[in-house]
Amino acid sequence: MDGKFITFEGPDGAGKTSVMNQVIAVFDQELGDRLLVTREPGGNKISEEIRSVILDRNNTEMDYRTEALLYAAARRQHLVETILPALKDHKLVLCDRYVDSSVAYQGAGRQIGMSQVARMNEFATEKLLPFKTIYFDIPVEVGLERIAKHRDSRKIDRLDVETTAFHKRVHQGYMKIRDQNADRFISIDATQPIDAVVNDTITIIHQIAGEYFKED
Ligand SMILES: Nc1ncnc2c1ncn2[C@@H]1O[C@H](COP(=O)(O)OP(=O)(O)OP(=O)(O)O)[C@@H](O)[C@H]1O
Numbered sequence: 001m002d003g004k005f006i007t008f009e010g011p012d013g014a015g016k017t018s019v020m021n022q023v024i025a026v027f028d029q030e031l032g033d034r035l036l037v038t039r040e041p042g043g044n045k046i047s048e049e050i051r052s053v054i055l056d057r058n059n060t061e062m063d064y065r066t067e068a069l070l071y072a073a074a075r076r077q078h079l080v081e082t083i084l085p086a087l088k089d090h091k092l093v094l095c096d097r098y099v100d101s102s103v104a105y106q107g108a109g110r111q112i113g114m115s116q117v118a119r120m121n122e123f124a125t126e127k128l129l130p131f132k133t134i135y136f137d138i139p140v141e142v143g144l145e146r147i148a149k150h151r152d153s154r155k156i157d158r159l160d161v162e163t164t165a166f167h168k169r170v171h172q173g174y175m176k177i178r179d180q181n182a183d184r185f186i187s188i189d190a191t192q193p194i195d196a197v198v199n200d201t202i203t204i205i206h207q208i209a210g211e212y213f214k215e216d
């Protein structure tokens with residue numbers, strides 16, 4: 001695989017999407033079509049349709065394993081249709097969430113079991129992991145406060161309205177994944193003002209994907 005695959009992970013409200021939007025604005029000029037910015041669940045028509053089903057707040061009856069399978073199905077389609085072709089095309093791929101989210105949210109948050117969810121996702125991803133994962137480190141309460149504060153301008157989904165206990169289990173799950181993947185994870189202090197988080201993110205991407213920013 002010739003491109004470089006980098007993921008953004010963290011609890012709800014950590015600021016990943018806001019930071020990514022600002023990072024795109026900077027990198028778009030430098031990289032043009034050598035950059036793909038995408039997200040999970042989503043990133044193409046089928047996966048975005050699956051996203052709507054998963055995140056629809058009216059789908060209160062959804063079983064936890066169904067939820068885990070839907071995330072994995074969206075991921076499979078996203079990988080095959082969107083991520084792999086971009087990597088084949090030597091692109092830098094920045095993806096908002098990937099398999100670590102399933103292991104943290106469904107494995108730990110929903111208490112299905114982290115290893116079970118990881119194994120199920122190996123089927124979906126054929127064990128493809130990111131080159132590096134930028135982890136937006138923030139206490140659960142701060143992330144949830146941000147979401148509550150911006151309730152009017154931000155769509156609240158089925159996962160956002162979960163209990164604090166659920167979000168704390170997700171956070172503990174992430175801490176485990178980070179410890180077990182210390183060579184892949186790079187943490188950013190996401191409690192800083194947004195400009196500082198954006199700067200840290202840009203610095204890290206320059207360090208880990210420096211070849212994309214060299215003059216030809
Ligand atoms: N560094 C920051 N300081 C204060 N507020 C922030 C910061 N970063 C983002 N926010 C605000 O917090 C809210 C959540 O941010 P954002 O949607 O980017 O987080 P996220 O990590 O993508 O969350 P989710 O995964 O739940 O979608 C937004 O309303 C955003 O304006």
Ligand SMILES: Cc1cn([C@H]2C[C@H](O)[C@@H](COP(=O)(O)O)O2)c(=O)[nH]c1=O
Binds near residue numbers: 041071105
């Ligand atoms: C990929 C993935 C995501 N989730 C959760 C995490 C968030 O609460 C939502 C996605 O919304 P975002 O605003 O785009 O972050 O879904 C999950 O539970 N499992 C997953 O695999």
